[in-house]
């Protein structure tokens with residue numbers, strides 16, 4: 001395909017990308033940060049030889065339950081649940097109710113947990129930036145298309161991760177100098193991503209297409225239910241933190257398209273008007 005010639009003049013897209021599970025595989029770091037936070041919150045449980053001996057097992061289980069996490073602080077509650085014997089399957093199936101019930105049982109407050117998780121990361125970064133970066137990984141084949149899209153499209157990151165961690169990872173791991181004012185974080189507010197999408201759309205009324213790329217199906221489903229966001233094209237990546245069952249559900253959803261890395265690259269490269277035919281995708285409308 002010879003697309004570069006036609007890219008610049010027409011077909012500008014508004015592209016909103018989720019970060020964790022789309023650009024960055026961060027589950028190793030978030031699980032280790034959760035262990036550190038749990039050790040501060042519950043030293044009698046997590047600052048013990050028993051917990052230390054089970055660290056690898058717990059971190060491995062944290063990877064398996066990552067699909068149900070919406071915001072980082074939830075990892076802290078997850079690691080204690082797993083330590084106390086909750087199974088991966090049970091957590092995957094019931095996290096939506098398990099989270100508020102354990103928060104109440106253990107007397108936890110969302111704002112304080114967000115602050116604790118941020119503090120642990122800040123301390124780790126200040127003490128050992130390389131050590132903090134090391135368990136993070138940028139997905140292969142993702143950084144270059146993102147970088148390329150920034151010159152011809154309006155590209156934003158819309159994430160539940162705190163913005164400055166996202167910025168550090170883009171700069172130091174992806175080697176993409178992503179502007180801080182194009183990273184929108186809902187960590188503190190906890191407000192839905194749909195509100196950011198609506199604000200971005202209002203800010204860019206002249207784009208030819210609006211693209212939202214996520215790895216979390218429930219987030220896409222919420223956007224799909226909002227009539228005010230019906231002109232956004234919704235994409236679920238086939239990597240990141242979703243399960244085969246969720247990918248099958250997404251594939252059957254009339255407003256959601258499942259994409260692989262190759263299609264992701266095409267989506268970010270091809271101008272809006274040519275996207276559907278040249279990608280060979282049945283893009284959901």
Ligand SMILES: [Mg+2]
Nearest residue numbers: 018020021215
């Ligand atoms: Mg994600």
